[in-house]
Amino acid sequence: MNKDKSIVVLNNLIEINNDRIQVYETATIVTEESDLKDLFCEFQQTSKIFKSELAEEVQKMGGIPVDIIKKNSFFVRLWINFKASLINKDREDILNTLEYKEFVAIKSYKETLADNFDHLTAELLIILKSQQILLTAHHDEVKKLGDLCCLNKNIFSLIYFK
Incomplete structure (x- = not known):
């Protein structure tokens, strides 16, 4: 195990989780639906x-x-909140965006595990694999909800325009 390499790897995963925290914080602001707010929290x-x-x-x-705090995070957050108040709050769009973000997080975890197998202890590999499994479950849940929105729109279109 290479401690320095392990620290870099873990700090990269901390950054990924910081990004997820911000993404779901923004998604909670953007949606008005309580079931999604609960899920995002x-x-x-x-x-x-x-x-x-x-x-x-x-x-x-x-x-x-690492604790990634951008120097202009207050202004970035202010802009995100302002933009969130203006954009269309379509459930399907929100879920599709989050599905992609989840995919990126899972991919990063998979690549980290594959590329750094020799640099991490068995204990760390178990921790990271269990986190990856839970992230995959989150992705699947978001995808299922997004697919359900799409299905509902298609059914509505068939009924309404027939």
Whole structure:
């Protein structure tokens, strides 16, 4: 195991979870539907837990966990909130965007595990694999909801325009 390489790998995954936290925070603002707000809060909480677990592992190795806070985060967040208030809050669009974001997170986890197998302990590999499995479940749930929206629109179109 290479500690320095492991720290870099874990910090990259911390960044991925920071991104997920921000994405789901924004999605919670954008949607007005309570079922989605609850789901997005749950997913946001999952990434906070993952981030905490990864930061703890980095600290055990003597590293410093990254906490990506952009210098202009206040202005970025203000812009996101403003934009969110103006855009069309279509359920299907929100879910499709989040499905893609989940896909990217899962892909990053898979690549990290594959590319760094020799640099991580068995314990870390188990932690990362379990996180990847839960992220995959989140992706599948978002995809299912998005597919259901699409199906409902198609059924409505068939009934309404027949």
